[in-house]
Amino acid sequence: MAKVKKSAEISPKDVHMPGTQGVSIRRLISQQDGAANFAMRLFQVQPGGHTPRHRHAHEHEVYVLGGKGSISGTGGEMPLETGSAVLVLPQEEHQFRNSGCEPLVFLCVVPIGADV
């Protein structure tokens, strides 16, 4: 039978990666659930917060659930709002920032090996 979780009942964990400020993660679907190919995580970035400006071998597929912010990289900065879908390709430099007054909330799907 399919596995169903309520995201609000999953405890958020603070992200301590260098260059990160005010970011938490909820692991919604991971290898532990039996997912073989990709993992779904929910991130919250507090006002003024940001993810690290970095690049890596895996892609991101992101969907913004709430708040306002931006994604920036070598090509500039683009605004994000509820309903924005984002593809970050492998090795693209990127950083998510909250530019609003409410938490910036987004889903981020990655290959299963990148969900560390």
Place this chain on the structure above:
Amino acid sequence: MAKVKKSAEISPKDVHMPGTQGVSIRRLISQQDGAANFAMRLFQVQPGGHTPRHRHAHEHEVYVLGGKGSISGTGGEMPLETGSAVLVLPQEEHQFRNSGCEPLVFLCVVPIGADV
């Protein structure tokens, strides 16, 4: 540079698969965007509508954005609401139904070869 789309600006297409009623799809991120591993789609199921009751070789990872409904399979029926995350494993029978008065809206991520 990362690719950003507004989901509301992507035209929905009706789903005509047998056993489907009142379902549309927006392809947010697909192979055409350069995604190599998985695709992100946004589904809307109208009140009273449903996806086909079927099974297939690929998994689904789903996140409910709005509305109320259920997923049913051989193991019974489970309610869905905003914030529900669902993992449907390969070959699990499943059907999504809208049991509410508003559209049931969810993201569904699948391996890229299954995004047909």
